[in-house]
Amino acid sequence: MAEPVPSPQLLQVVRRARTDSRRDLDGQPLQPSLTADALRRYPGEPVTLFLRLDVLDDAATDAVVRLTTPPGLRVERFHAPAGLSTPTSTFFGDDASPGQMLVWEVGAPGKARLEFEITAVVDHDVARVAARASDGRAMNGSAMPMPVFMLECVAEAQAHINGASLTRSQALALEVSPNARYLKHLPGIYESDELMSRLLMLFESFWAPIEQQITHLHYYFDPRMTPARLLPWLAAWADWVMDERWPEDRQRRLVQALVSLYRRRGTPQGLRDMLALYTGLDPNSDAIQIVEHRASNFVMGPTAYLGPGVALGTRNIAHTFSVRVRLPPLMRTRPDLTPDEVEREEARRRQVIEEIIEMEKPAHTRCDLQIAVEDEA
Numbered sequence: 001m002a003e004p005v006p007s008p009q010l011l012q013v014v015r016r017a018r019t020d021s022r023r024d025l026d027g028q029p030l031q032p033s034l035t036a037d038a039l040r041r042y043p044g045e046p047v048t049l050f051l052r053l054d055v056l057d058d059a060a061t062d063a064v065v066r067l068t069t070p071p072g073l074r075v076e077r078f079h080a081p082a083g084l085s086t087p088t089s090t091f092f093g094d095d096a097s098p099g100q101m102l103v104w105e106v107g108a109p110g111k112a113r114l115e116f117e118i119t120a121v122v123d124h125d126v127a128r129v130a131a132r133a134s135d136g137r138a139m140n141g142s143a144m145p146m147p148v149f150m151l152e153c154v155a156e157a158q159a160h161i162n163g164a165s166l167t168r169s170q171a172l173a174l175e176v177s178p179n180a181r182y183l184k185h186l187p188g189i190y191e192s193d194e195l196m197s198r199l200l201m202l203f204e205s206f207w208a209p210i211e212q213q214i215t216h217l218h219y220y221f222d223p224r225m226t227p228a229r230l231l232p233w234l235a236a237w238a239d240w241v242m243d244e245r246w247p248e249d250r251q252r253r254l255v256q257a258l259v260s261l262y263r264r265r266g267t268p269q270g271l272r273d274m275l276a277l278y279t280g281l282d283p284n285s286d287a288i289q290i291v292e293h294r295a296s297n298f299v300m301g302p303t304a305y306l307g308p309g310v311a312l313g314t315r316n317i318a319h320t321f322s323v324r325v326r327l328p329p330l331m332r333t334r335p336d337l338t339p340d341e342v343e344r345e346e347a348r349r350r351q352v353i354e355e356i357i358e359m360e361k362p363a364h365t366r367c368d369l370q371i372a373v374e375d376e377a
Contacts, residue, residue: 029057030168032065034155040175042201043124047073047174051116051155055109063106063159069120070151071099072176078118080104097123106159122151122176149176180204223255231255238262245352246278253277268292271323271360278356279327289324322368323357329373346373 031054041047053065069075071093080087084104091098106114156169180200183191190196219225223234231251232242238258242251254261254277264270268290276283327349330342337345350371357367 028168029060029161030055030063030157030159030166032155032157032168032170034067034153034170034172036153036172036174039173040177041122042180042204043122043176043178045205046076046119046121049118049120049153049172051118053106053114053116053155053157055112055114055159057161058110060110060159060161061108063109063157065104065106065114065116066154066156066158067102067116067118068154068156069100069102069118070153071097072123072125072149073099073120073151073153073174074123075100075102075118075120078102078116080116081114084114097125122174149178150174151176223252243352243355245348250277250280265360266362268321271357274356274360275323275325275353278352279325281325281327287326290321291324292321319362319365320368321361321365322370324370324372325353326372326374329375 033052033054035050037048037050049067049069051065051067055063074097078087084106087102087104090101090103092101093099102118104116151174153172153174154169155172156167158165158167160166179191179197182200182204183197186196213220220227220230221234223231226234228248228251231248232244234255235242235251235258238255240254240258242254246254257273257277261270261274264273272283272288272290275281275288279288281287330337330345330349334345350369353371354369357369361367
């Protein structure tokens, strides 16, 4: 059988996608994104591609989404957003293991986010077709006894906006090794042993998730990167019980700032910073005000008289302070809430603020809390 020839159609799409991948797409009316559940696979293993298209202009019409998979990667099934028609499918390249292009007609979606999920399988004979699937790229490193092939997938979005045609694309490279990586730890005689390679692939599949966790272990201790379910565990290191009513982004900032907050616990600045973390307000603005009540008008002198029932100062209330918080309306950030839900959320928000003050203030003090919600306008 003749060696497969690179498809000019795929080469053109891949080169354009690489150019778009290096551009900053922020602010573009069409923003395609393509990723996968794994970027390294062996022959016969499945891979799930996640394609997302953000349309940021209501004037977009005749929108089309294309996904191109190279020879060596066989699409088995896909899932598209509800309401889209069945995609057209075009094959190209090697008859035994062809490349494929899926095309969805989107029409005029308005401002929308469309998400697609495509499951494909790496061909068992990928070593024969992968090197020429896109532009013949194959890497041979001294640390790898066998070649590693790159299978490039391309997501492409096209639409007409205000009479002009706009196309944006995103490329994704999958690394495929025809042989087990663990072969490099064995004597060279085993490099050509296919049975040994397949047996080692099994062990690599078992150990790969553990290896990945060990390699990226430091990310689990970073509040900005750790999975959300580990945030209460990290907070417990500082003897803090995480309140799950806090939004996730503010939980992350809280865990990151816990040590510095403990140094200022019981002070006005510490309380202000804690309230700012929960509410999302600027701690340096007048949206959070803390006033301590002191006997600044009491003067010792010949006329001063101390006795039962005498308070120091005309407005003095010992060991008290006031907190005034001006919050934005919930409807500004969560317009989907009903009036009853807004009322419940406002009560919950006040309850959390009261609990924060109770935890952060000195035990012998009392607080007068006043919460004001800004007008919708």
